[in-house]
Amino acid sequence: MRRLVTGLLACALLGSACVAAPTATPVPPPPTSIPPIPPSIPPATSAPQLTPAAAATGTALPPAPTEASVSVVDNGFSPRTQRLKAGGVVTWKYTGESGHTITDTVGGTTPDTRGKVFDKVISSGESFSFAFAAAGNYPYICRFHSGMAGTVVVE
């Protein structure tokens, strides 16, 4: 507003012809034709894809076995941790001298909470097999020897 007033005042004082400067440049009309659509992009079926074999390389574990054997010795289980496929069977084989038990501690380690899944006294030359239907961790102990423990990991 101040600029307009100044311009009018200048015109009045100088008496010269005042022509308003154009306030905007002409805008070209909008294009009336739509540009052509580029050729369609080919489908992505040719893109390289990872195969399951390629994705499985590296650190993946082999499939869990459906049958496994655990040695019972004086005084421990070998291996301490045994993987198993759900529905599979673990067989404990004992060749030691003193008696042991294979007692789960899934519900707890106290006398009234342990052994709810399996609880087997095993002597020299015997074996014990148990089928694990459901996935999960099944820790177990020998009730006679503290520190004698193992785990079956059912996948």
Ligand SMILES: [Cu+2]
């Ligand atoms: Cu034992």
